[in-house]
Amino acid sequence: MKNAVNPEQADLFQSSLVSQRLEHAKKTKNVSWLESARLHCVNDEATLRQFVERALASPNPKAADTETTGLRPREDKLVGISVAWVEDDGHPVSFYVPLLSDVDTVKIDPLVTLSILKPLLETKLIWYNFKFDYKFLKAVGIEAGLLADVSLMKLLPKAGLDHGHFEAAGDTSLKELYKKHFGLDMLNLEDALGKGVYNFALASLELGKMYAATDAYATVLLYHKLLDLTDMGFIYSLETQLLPIVANMEYRGIKIDDDSLRKATETFTKENRELAEEIFAMAGRKFNIGSPQQLSELLYGELKLPVSSYTSEDSKTPSTDKAALKKLDHPIVKPILTYKANDKLLTTFLKKLPRALDPEHHLHSNLNSYGAVSGRFTSTSPNIQQIPKAKDDTSNSAVLRKAFVADEGYYLLDVDYGQIEYRIFASLCGDPNLKSAFLNGVDFHLQTASTMFGVPLDKVSDADRQKGKTINFGLLFGMQAYGLSQQLRCSEEEAQKLLDTYFRMMPTVQPWISNEKDRARTCGYAETIYGRKRMLPDALLPYTEDTKSRISKALREAVNHRVQGTAADILKMSMIRLDMAIKKRNWDMHMLMQVHDELVFLVHESIPVSESVALVKKCMELRTPTACVEPRLQDFVPIVADASVGYSWGNSVDYVDGLELEDIPYHNKLIVIGDPKDLVGRGPELKEIFKKYPGKSEVLLNVGGNFVEPSNTDKETGEVTELRILGSKRQIKEIESLGLTVQI
Numbered sequence: 001m002k003n004a005v006n007p008e009q010a011d012l013f014q015s016s017l018v019s020q021r022l023e024h025a026k027k028t029k030n031v032s033w034l035e036s037a038r039l040h041c042v043n044d045e046a047t048l049r050q051f052v053e054r055a056l057a058s059p060n061p062k063a064a065d066t067e068t069t070g071l072r073p074r075e076d077k078l079v080g081i082s083v084a085w086v087e088d089d090g091h092p093v094s095f096y097v098p099l100l101s102d103v104d105t106v107k108i109d110p111l112v113t114l115s116i117l118k119p120l121l122e123t124k125l126i127w128y129n130f131k132f133d134y135k136f137l138k139a140v141g142i143e144a145g146l147l148a149d150v151s152l153m154k155l156l157p158k159a160g161l162d163h164g165h166f167e168a169a170g171d172t173s174l175k176e177l178y179k180k181h182f183g184l185d186m187l188n189l190e191d192a193l194g195k196g197v198y199n200f201a202l203a204s205l206e207l208g209k210m211y212a213a214t215d216a217y218a219t220v221l222l223y224h225k226l227l228d229l230t231d232m233g234f235i236y237s238l239e240t241q242l243l244p245i246v247a248n249m250e251y252r253g254i255k256i257d258d259d260s261l262r263k264a265t266e267t268f269t270k271e272n273r274e275l276a277e278e279i280f281a282m283a284g285r286k287f288n289i290g291s292p293q294q295l296s297e298l299l300y301g302e303l304k305l306p307v308s309s310y311t312s313e314d315s316k317t318p319s320t321d322k323a324a325l326k327k328l329d330h331p332i333v334k335p336i337l338t339y340k341a342n343d344k345l346l347t348t349f350l351k352k353l354p355r356a357l358d359p360e361h362h363l364h365s366n367l368n369s370y371g372a373v374s375g376r377f378t379s380t381s382p383n384i385q386q387i388p389k390a391k392d393d394t395s396n397s398a399v400l401r402k403a404f405v406a407d408e409g410y411y412l413l414d415v416d417y418g419q420i421e422y423r424i425f426a427s428l429c430g431d432p433n434l435k436s437a438f439l440n441g442v443d444f445h446l447q448t449a450s451t452m453f454g455v456p457l458d459k460v461s462d463a464d465r466q467k468g469k470t471i472n473f474g475l476l477f478g479m480q481a482y483g484l485s486q487q488l489r490c491s492e493e494e495a496q497k498l499l500d501t502y503f504r505m506m507p508t509v510q511p512w513i514s515n516e517k518d519r520a521r522t523c524g525y526a527e528t529i530y531g532r533k534r535m536l537p538d539a540l541l542p543y544t545e546d547t548k549s550r551i552s553k554a555l556r557e558a559v560n561h562r563v564q565g566t567a568a569d570i571l572k573m574s575m576i577r578l579d580m581a582i583k584k585r586n587w588d589m590h591m592l593m594q595v596h597d598e599l600v601f602l603v604h605e606s607i608p609v610s611e612s613v614a615l616v617k618k619c620m621e622l623r624t625p626t627a628c629v630e631p632r633l634q635d636f637v638p639i640v641a642d643a644s645v646g647y648s649w650g651n652s653v654d655y656v657d658g659l660e661l662e663d664i665p666y667h668n669k670l671i672v673i674g675d676p677k678d679l680v681g682r683g684p685e686l687k688e689i690f691k692k693y694p695g696k697s698e699v700l701l702n703v704g705g706n707f708v709e710p711s712n713t714d715k716e717t718g719e720v721t722e723l724r725i726l727g728s729k730r731q732i733k734e735i736e737s738l739g740l741t742v743q744i
Contacts, residue, residue, distance in 0.1 A: 029185035034210050037217060040095040041209035043107045045116070051083075051095045052120050060085045061147060063126035063220035066133045067200035067212045069100070073135035073251060074358045078110075079200040080208050081117060083125075084216035086224065094217040096208045104205045118142050126150065126223045128174045128215070131247040138251055150174070150222045152239055153230040155370055157535070178218040181225050186218060187211045235532045235569075239370050242572055245579045245591065246369050253362035254592045254600070256353060257648070257667070260403035265350045268342040268396075275339040282332045289339055295320045305330055309486045327489055345396045352382055353403070363404075367594060374561055375532050375568035377594050384595055389416075401650025405667050410588075410602050411609070414652055415616045415643045417597040419444060420567045421476055427636040428529075428562065431508040438637035445469035451505045452498075471502050475509070476563055478556025513559055520558035528565035529632045534558075570622075570639065571597065577619040585615075600649060605661060613643045613655050662730035685738060 025031055042048045055062055062085040070076030077100060084094030097117065099110040124147035127133055134144045154177060175186040187210060193202055203211065230236065280286050283302075287294045299305045300318050307318040308327040318324070322340070325333050357363055363382075371378030379385050388397045406412045422444050426434035437447035442457065448468035449460045470487045471479075479487075485495035503510040520526050520539040527533045538554035541547040575591065578599075582589050588604035589612060599620075603612045622639040633639075645659065646652025647667035653659065 025187055025191040029187075029191075030183075031185050031187060033184055034187070034214060037214070038091060038093040039209050039213040039217065040093070041205050041213070042095050042097045043205060045108050045112060048097055048108065048113065048116055052116055055083055055085060055120055056123070058085055058087070060087070061126055061220065061223060062120075062123070063128075063216045063223060064121060064133065064144075065128065065212060065215040065219060066136050067203075067208070068136055069199045069201050071198060072358065072364070073139045074360075074362075074364070076136075077201075078136050078140060079203075080212055081113075081121070082212045082216035083117075083120065084213070084220045086220060092217050092220055094213040094220075096205075096213040096216075098205055098208055100201050101203070101205060101208075102199075102201045103203065114140055114142065121145070126219055128219045128222075130243050131250060134244065134247040135251045138247075146240065146243060148223055149240065149243060150177070150219055150226065152236070152243070152370060153223070153226045156231045156236050156239075156533075157229060158231045174215060174218060174222075177222060181222060182218075186214055231531075231533070234530055235375075238530070238569065238572055238576070241576050242369050245575055246367050246594075249591050249593065250364050250367055252590055252592060252602070253358065253364040254602070254649075255405050255407050256357055256361055256363050257403050257405045258354065258357075258361060260405075260648075261350055261353055264399050264403065265346065267399075268346050268350065272339055272342050272346070275335045275342070278335050279332060279339065282335075289336060290343060292320045295336070299328065299330075299332075303330060303332070308489065323487070341396050345400060348386060349382060349400055356382060365593070369572065372568075373534050373557075374564040375528070375572070376564065377568075384593060387595060389596065389598075398650045402648045402667070404593075404600075404649035406602060406647050410604050411645060411647055411661065411664060412592075412649055412652065413601040413603050413609075413612050413616065413643060413645055414649060415599050415601070415613075415620060415641045417567070417571065417620070418640050418642050420570070420597050420639060421563050422472060423637050423639055424566050424570075425472075425476060425563050427633075428566075429506070429509045429512045430635070431506045433506050434509070435637050445472060448472055448502075448506075452501050467498060471498065475513070476560055478513075478559050516559050516562050517555040520555055526558035526561040526565075528562060528569050530566065530569045532565050532569055534561045534565065567597070570633075571599075574620040575599065578616060581615055581619055587612075609645050609655070609659055609661055609664075610657075613645070617641055617643065660730075662733075663728050665728050 040051070042051055062083055064084075065082045067079040067081075068076050069079055079100045080096055080098045082094055082096045084092055086092045097108075097113055098104075098106045099113055100106060118141075121137060121142050122145050124145045126148045127144070127146065128150045130144070130146055130149040130151075134146075137144045151174075154172060172180070175188060178184065178186055187207075189198070189200070189211065193199070200208075200212070276289065279289060283298055287298060289295065296318050299320065300307055305328050309319045309324045311317045311319050322337065325337055353363065356365075365382060365384050366380045368378045368380070377385065387400060404412075419438075423438055426438060426444075433447070433451045434444075436442070437444040443465075445465050445468045446457055446460050448471070449455075449464040450457045452468060453460070453464055455464075467488060470484065473479075474484055474487065481492050481496040481499055484499065485492045488495060488498075516526065520536050524537055524540045525533045525535045534557065536554040536558055538547075538550040539558065541551055543551060571594070575594070578591065587607055589607060590602045591599060592602050593600040599616070601612070601616065620639075620641040622633055622636065643655040644652040645655055645661075645664055647664060651665060651667055653664055
């Protein structure tokens with residue numbers, strides 16, 4: 001967050017006090033080496049030009065770093081920039097150039113400084129957390145070049161090396177990594193500015209030299225150190241190419257409709273008050289509904305409901321999670337589930353999102369493309385990966401998604417890989433029964449149940465399909481009979497029989513799972529078909545009573561990584577292809593978000609819907625072996641993507657051939673049709689407008705709020721007297737052709 005500068009703070013951070021703090025740091029840390037390091041503060045134009053020319057003339061890799069007044073690139077400012085490289089004599093040199101200071105005098109005009117540095121900063125450089133620096137430099141018109149990101153290098157160790165793999169070092173800072181490899185301390189910002197202060201403008205230029213220049217200095221040394229330790233193969237190249245794409249996604253952000261957020265907050269807050277009263281009445285007392293302990297005491301202690309599952313296999317604590325509650329047969333359960341779902345939406349998103357927006361009402365979530373051990377994206381501030389897919393237009397997720405809207409003059413294109421992990425699982429196993437569902441366009445879980453129970457597809461019951469679905473999903477995460485019995489609410493013996501039947505009817509599945517586990521036991525890691533490794537040291541442990549649970553967990557993770565990690569790799573390759581294709585066409589089209597297996601794009605209205613969808617599907621889909629971009633996918637079943645288009649993320653239309661921009665419903669715009677007397681007897685005609693477009697009626701009618709719903713009707717005749725709907729441009733034209741007036 002940006003820290004406001006007031007007179008008291010300015011006095012507090014005068015150079016004398018900064019010097020005292022630096023001296024204190026020397027007493028507690030091994031930072032004396034900084035005094036002899038080749039660190040420079042450049043505060044005159046002639047010297048700056050000399051350093052830039054010297055850097056550009058050097059063929060050696062160079063690192064750069066930025067200092068800022070805060071953490072928000074569109075609101076905070078650049079304070080200074082550092083550049084470092086190793087000279088021919090083997091010694092590194094680093095210089096810091098101030099742009100802004102509230103303590104000392106900056107002698108070069110910031111615009112002049114940036115113009116001099118621009119040619120250097122746009123060459124291929126080494127960074128630590130490239131995205132942060134990229135966004136701040138983009139805000140001042142500089143497109144930072146990327147040679148390497150040390151924060152990525154540390155995460156991709158060569159096989160057999162212990163350092164820096166995801167589990168051990170995912171959150172290691174630059175300072176911690178430098179000390180790990182060189183045994184020397186670096187200054188923390190807190191040493192001089194105090195805890196929780198991020199405004200580097202409050203630092204003296206001397207601190208700029210000793211802190212900021214050291215960051216670039218350490219980054220270039222770590223790059224050289226990690227070159228011999230990092231697996232610089234395909235995955236490193238993939239992640240490096242992705243970094244500027246993700247940085248641009250973060251920088252642009254997605255627009256949030258404040259009114260939708262406010263209305264949703266009011267609605268769910270009111271509903272939860274009413275639900276709480278209903279729950280307390282049934283319980284006979286008040287309690288904290290959000291407390292697992294208090295909820296457990298009520299359900300299993302006072303109400304004597306049967307315990308269906310525990311918080312873990314080794315725990316004796318009854319579970320109160322969603323899956324456990326759904327198994328309970330009591331009227332209090334349904335309102336509790338609804339309350340908890342509403343509360344999660346309120347506390348995780350609705351109450352936090354307004355504070356996270358920039359002045360233009362855009363949300364800039366931090367997207368970490370290599371945040372999960374599988375290679376899948378993670379996100380923070382807020383965690384948009386927690387937004388589930390919308391099951392229907394009234395679900396909590398759909399309500400939240402409706403607040404994510406297109407900028408004026410643009411529409412949103414949402415493209416979702418359809419069952420990609422199941423498709424990869426079927427392809428890797430090579431089982432003909434599993435593959436046939438995708439090859440023939442049959443429901444995968446239906447096909448599984450049909451094969452398991454030996455019944456025709458049209459005779460499979462909903463209960464049997466659910467069993468097939470549960471097993472399919474569970475196998476991706478290494479689920480055993482115990483876990484399956486908890487999911488299906490059956491005995492462990494019955495669950496084991498179902499698994500035995502599954503493996504008997506799909507004979508290649510179990511050998512494939514066993515093979516993946518054997519490989520992990522031998523190598524100590526799992527990897528995707530593209531070579532993304534997940535270190536699993538527990539897989540190498542000798543098997544004993546004390547280690548068996550750890551080994552079992554590692555082997556389950558090995559199976560999951562092969563599937564889930566491969567899906568992550570395929571999605572990332574698609575993102576790179578899409579970025580290149582969009583730039584080649586010079587389209588006003590931008591990737592905004594990656595959530596689950598979805599990509600969300602902002603597309604200018606000048607680009608026809610059919611063309612934007614065709615481009616995205618071409619880059620993402622792998623429908624036939626001959627169309628595969630990667631030889632490793634030659635034997636895969638089709639990997640397909642489903643597209644939807646709308647002016648909001650939660651109010652979109654599934655794409656079908658022929659769908660045009662005029663068919664997309666407006667977002668959150670009230671349409672009042674006609675004078676009450678003009679609407680008498682027109683209800684049937686109006687409804688036909690929403691049905692008459694061939695191939696589109698089902699799509700349009702499935703959009704929430706889009707179907708004709710009168711807000712007022714005549715009590716005696718039932719005729720529409722006023723109509724308020726969300727509608728598309730085409731529908732408005734048709735309504736106007738009836739002689740009715742449409743106001744937006």
